[in-house]
Amino acid sequence: MEHIERDVVIIGAGASGLTAATDLVKAGLSVAVLEARDRVGGRLWTNDIDGATLEIGGQWVSPDQDALKETLADLGLSTYSRYRAGQNVYINAAGERSLFEGEIFPVPARTEQEMVGLIDKLDALVAEIDPDRPWAHPLARELDEISFARWLETQTDDQEARDNIGMFIAGAMLTKPAHAFSALQALLMAASAGSFSNLVDADFILDERVVGGLQQVPLLMAERLGGDVFTNQPVRTLRWGTDGVTAISDGITVTARFAILAVPPVLISRVSYEPPLPRRQHQLHQHLSMGLVIKVHAVYDTPFWREDGLSGTAFSPYQLVHEAYDNSYHGDPRGTLVGFVADENADGVFAVPAEERRERILASLATYYGEKALTPQVYYESDWGSEEWTRGAYAASFDMGGLARYGADLRAPVGPIHFSCSDMAGKGYQHVDGAIRVGHETAAAILAAR
């Protein structure tokens, strides 16, 4: 067992932990980053699958994500736009397919009116929410007691309007059914992206991608940190007291003045603490859980949908694949579609054999794009729920009532232990931008406390 001493030990080499480590080193502190996996990046993972470069985890950058954009510039990374020329596809509850442009789906006039009304109402509520302190809203408790599904029912009797608006937060963001999280949690999700309108606008929220893949961010940060990043080192035990910490992984023991747990909050309890964490932390970590989504890539000889005048963007809360996009890789002449199967739909297809799951998912893509979608060259399902060191996707959110009750304590340090992760962010919550933002803030808190 190797034993090293540093000012700060960082547990987790995702975007958040590596950002904190980078800032601390810049400020003259010594660090060791212990990473459980055999690679850095956590939920950022760009890989070659059967000859196609695919983003298995996070990939999109939106215009307001200035913390991420600053990091991209610092690392010398460039971006390119998502392909979006042409018409989008919408499929209604009756299975009828129609084409549209802009953000509002082609629905009956009354449904459209109800959807616009809901978007306006949500935008107004979101404008009152501070994403860093949603629990401070005067109605926080009330909004945290009602599920987002039930809240939508109190606003409109139009089922299709509710299904569509619900989808933007439920299937598309928190990747949990709308009855499984509160209206306050939904408002935090929208506030973290600036407004609910921004979430509805795919051209905003899914604007750009990074040349070479978004995993370049953690890879280049780790490269700069050099020998201070240790992979294959799951931290099993963290001893802590007023004079510092000792982190014990499978091969290394690090003693340090501070520790940063830069892991998804659902994994904090995987580490043994000596002495145990306080009651408050024991409780609050039990009220967070990961969503579940399958990100499916299908690569074709050509982007055939473009010839049909389609952008590749498709939505339907009634389809197995509730949203899909043109995800063709920069410089690759082939065409790639990416589709998402979330929450209970993911449960359903994980219950059947892999071959049948593939058939069902491709059949859903074919409903949007036609028969050609049935025969990709390359097909890949990202399965983050099976990953020991993530356990779901995209991120963690509170159960009903949890955000108002525990939110303020989520990032409160415990003695020398600090917490850092995208799942604890206000602005950029559940996104790489939030991971980086919280990483900067955690490093600043340690520099102020030393």
Ligand code: FDA
């Ligand atoms: P992250 O989970 O990345 O890092 C934590 C690290 O800790 C991991 O490397 C893990 O192995 C390690 N670890 C855990 N326990 C440990 C232990 N005991 N000891 C040592 N190491 C330990 N975001 C976005 O901005 N745009 C997008 O398009 C998407 N899309 C998207 C798709 C999919 C499929 C996923 C899964 C996620 C996204 N996201 C996204 C979300 C984004 O990827 C995510 O918010 C950040 O990458 C999280 O970074 P963190 O560093 O906070 O955690």
